[in-house]
Amino acid sequence: MVNTDHSAWVQMNCTVLTCIYGSINGYLQQLLMMHNSTAYVSWIFFENKFLGQRESRALLLSAEF
Numbered sequence: 488m489v490n491t492d493h494s495a496w497v498q499m500n501c502t503v504l505t506c507i508y509g510s511i512n513g514y515l516q517q518l519l520m521m522h523n524s525t526a527y528v529s530w531i532f533f534e535n536k537f538l539g540q541r542e543s544r545a546l547l548l549s550a551e552f
Contacts (some may be wrong), residue, residue: 500526507533 503526508516511533519529 504529 507519507526507529511519515533519532522528522532524532
């Protein structure tokens with residue numbers, strides 16, 4: 488979580504969020520911005536969204552093969 492009492496935390500949170508926003512497409516940016524979350528929460532959101540689908544993708548690829 489971001490400690491809003493310390494300006495360095497707020498600045499680093501904004502820096503990381505800017506990097507995340509700059510590396511994803513518009514649709515994913517909208518999904519993320521609707522949550523109005525911290526950099527940490529944003530990272531966990533994407534980690535779960537993409538890595539959480541590993542098993543289903545593996546099954547799909549196996550079925551296609």
